[in-house]
Amino acid sequence: MKKNLGKLIGLSLGPGDPGLITRQAYEALTGEAQWCYPVKKRGAESYALSIALAAGLTPPEGHQALLFPMTHDPEKLLAAWKQAALEVLELLSGGRDLLFLVEGDSSTYSTFGHLARTLKQLEPLVPIETWAGVSSFNAAAARLEMPLAEVDDKLAVIPAGYGVAVIERLLEDFDRLVLLKVKPVLDEVIDLVERLDLIPYCRFIEKAGSPEERQVLDISTLRGQKVNYLSLILIHHPNRLPEELKRGCKKVEP
C-alpha cells in the first residue's frame, strides 16, 4: 500500500448561492488542498466548480475534472467510477489532501458516494471524509417559505419519475412530499394534485438558491411548460388523517 496518501474530502458546496457554503468548506477551499470536481462530458463546465468560482475563489494549479457521464448503463458507470477513482488515487499519492467539490450535500443524491466506494475498493486504507452541506430541498423550502417538515410530520423525498400512482399513494401516508426531477412528469403531477384539491399546497422551484432561481406558487400555471432539470415541487398535505404516535409526542393540530 502507498504511504502518505492525502485525504479525500467530499466537500458539499450547497445548492448554488455562495452564501450557503459552510465555513469549514470555505476554509478548506482557501487552503492548501487540491481540487477535483465532476463533469458530465470531457471539457464541459462543472456546476460544483462554478459555485466555488461564484464565491470568488481561485482553483489551485492542477485542479482536475473527473468524468461522471449521464448514463444508466451499469458497465459504463462502473468503468467511469473506476477511472475517476484511479485519477483520485494518483492525485492523493503525493500526500496532498483532495477536495471533491459537490453541489448541494455530498450525501444526498451525489456522485461522491460512488467515488468513495470505488476508491475504498481500490485502496481500503485511503482516508475519506464526507463534509455535510445544505441540500437543494432544504434551500428550496427556505426560499419558498414552506417548511420541509414540522412537529411530527412524515416527510418523503422521491424522484417524481416513479409516477403519479406512487405519488398519490404516498400522499395518503405522508404530510410532506419533495418531488425531485419533476420535468418529465410535470403535467401528470399537476393533474393529480388538481384532482386532489392540493394545488394551493404545492410550490415549484427551479435552481433554488442560485441566481437563476424561479419560484411558481400556482403550479397549475406550469401546464405544458418546459422546466429546468434542477426543479422540484414541495407538497404539504394539510388534511391527511392524523395517526397517533405510539410513543413520544402526539400529533399536534392547533
Add this chain to the structure above:
Amino acid sequence: MKKNLGKLIGLSLGPGDPGLITRQAYEALTGEAQWCYPVKKRGAESYALSIALAAGLTPPEGHQALLFPMTHDPEKLLAAWKQAALEVLELLSGGRDLLFLVEGDSSTYSTFGHLARTLKQLEPLVPIETWAGVSSFNAAAARLEMPLAEVDDKLAVIPAGYGVAVIERLLEDFDRLVLLKVKPVLDEVIDLVERLDLIPYCRFIEKAGSPEERQVLDISTLRGQKVNYLSLILIHHPNRLPEELKRGCKKVEP
C-alpha cells in the same frame, strides 16, 4: 401598521459544529442585527445560542430568549407562539433586523415555522426570510459515511414514535429511512431490523456534528441502553424490490 419594521430572519446554524454554519449566517451574526433564540424554559440554556457561542461569537446587547415550551397542549402552544411573536414584533419595531437562531435547518422540524406564521397573523406586512442550513440528518449521513440517498432512491424521514408497524411498512416502499427521536422505541426498532436481517444496514448517531457526538455501527449493541433525545438511525434497505421509473431514469443496480 408600524413603519420601518426590521426584518425577521430564521437563521439556520446547522447541527452543532460551528464549521457547519453557512457563510451568510456567520456574516449576519457578526453584523448589526439583534439576536433572539428559543428556550424550553425561562432561564434555560438555548442549544441554538450555544452553537453561535461555540463559533466564538458574542451576542449583541439586548439579545433575547423566547419561550417555546415542550408541550403538546395546543392551547399552551398557541399562547406561547403568540407571546413569542409579540416579543419579536416589539424587537422589530425599532427597525433593526432580528436573527432568530435555529439549530439545524430552520425549515426542518423547527420552531421557526410556528413563529413566522404567528407573526404574519399579527402583522401581515412584516418582512420575514428563512435562511437554509445543514439539517441534522444531512450531518448524520456525512458523519456516518452513509449516503442519505443515491441515484433514484426513495427517502423517508419520520419520527420513530409512529411505531415499528409503520416502519416495517415503509421499508417495503423506501430505499432509505431516517428514524428521528428513536429513544422511546429503540429496543422495538432493534428487534424489527434484526428480524428483517437489516442490522448491518443500520447506523445510529447521537448529537451528530457536535463535540458530544456518538456513533454506533452495530445498533444491536444498544439494546436496553438509554440514548440521547437528539439521536437518529439511518437505514439503507439494500434488497428492496426495484420499481421501474415511469419516466426519467431507470433504477441502476450495478
